[in-house]
Amino acid sequence: AQSVTQLGSHVSVSEGALVLLRCNYSSSVPPYLFWYVQYPNQGLQLLLKYTTGATLVKGINGFEAEFKKSETSFHLTKPSAHMSDAAEYFCAVSDTGNQFYFGTGTSLTVIP
Amino acid sequence: ETGVTQTPRHLVMGMTNKKSLKCEQHLGHNAMYWYKQSAKKPLELMFVYNFKEQTENNSVPSRFSPECPNSSHLFLHLHTLQPEDSALYLCASSQASGRPLAYEQYFGPGTRLTVT
Numbered sequence: 091a092q093s094v095t096q097l098g099s100h101v102s103v104s105e106g107a108l109v110l111l112r113c114n115y116s117s118s119v120p121p122y123l124f125w126y127v128q129y130p131n132q133g134l135q136l137l138l139k140y141t142t143g144a145t146l147v148k149g150i151n152g153f154e155a156e157f158k159k160s161e162t163s164f165h166l167t168k169p170s171a172h173m174s175d176a177a178e179y180f181c182a183v184s185d186t187g188n189q190f191y192f193g194t195g196t197s198l199t200v201i202p
Numbered sequence: 203e204t205g206v207t208q209t210p211r212h213l214v215m216g217m218t219n220k221k222s223l224k225c226e227q228h229l230g231h232n233a234m235y236w237y238k239q240s241a242k243k244p245l246e247l248m249f250v251y252n253f254k255e256q257t258e259n260n261s262v263p264s265r266f267s268p269e270c271p272n273s274s275h276l277f278l279h280l281h282t283l284q285p286e287d288s289a290l291y292l293c294a295s296s297q298a299s300g301r302p303l304a305y306e307q308y309f310g311p312g313t314r315l316t317v318t
Binding site: 094099124126131132133134135136139180189190191192193194195 | 206242243244245247250258260292294306307308309310311312
């Protein structure tokens with residue numbers, strides 16, 4: 091069965107510090123991987139995705155993620171956190187099925 | 203209007219009421235989705251429509267009834283709901299879905315439903 095694990099339901103970083111949000115998945119086949127962000131009272135917005143090709147993927151707002159097959163991970167990073175990055179972040183995986191499997195989300199707090 | 207819109211944004215209903223949620227996408231997509239988002243839980247996919255045909259129904263109780271009259275509109279009809287159905291209901295759309303889903307989904311802002 092497909093599963094997505096996001097380690098840490100809450101992450102706090104100082105403004106200007108590195109952001110690292112972790113995502114691990116289980117899949118029996120090469121998956122497609124996505125990161126979404128959700129701001130308060132809004133729907134989810136795509137940050138970036140990996141389907142094939144280069145394993146380091148760059149997204150919007152300075153975020154990037156690296157697909158590591160050997161570690162079954164797709165961690166999201168940003169070199170320098172901004173106050174506007176405070177939001178809920180969701181990792182999602184699609185493999186052979188006709189749906190996404192979402193993690194439970196990580197709430198990011200940015201401390202001034 | 204652009205993107206994916208949902209109405210109403212907030213809804214309070216009693217357990218004996220009948221109400222409907224509406225979703226409209228202005229992106230020219232052919233696939234539409236209903237999700238339920240509850241606190242501390244992963245997003246739960248409820249229904250998938252491809253070219254107006256329902257292709258997924260993830261064991262959703264019959265008190266939730268979807269309707270997709272065309273590729274741009276999606277409804278979720280609600281009746282005799284339970285308090286545990288209170289949640290944020292999100293609609294999304296994408297290019298035609300396939301196996302696996304390669305196309306990103308575009309989400310609406312959601313309807314916050316409270317069942318009293």
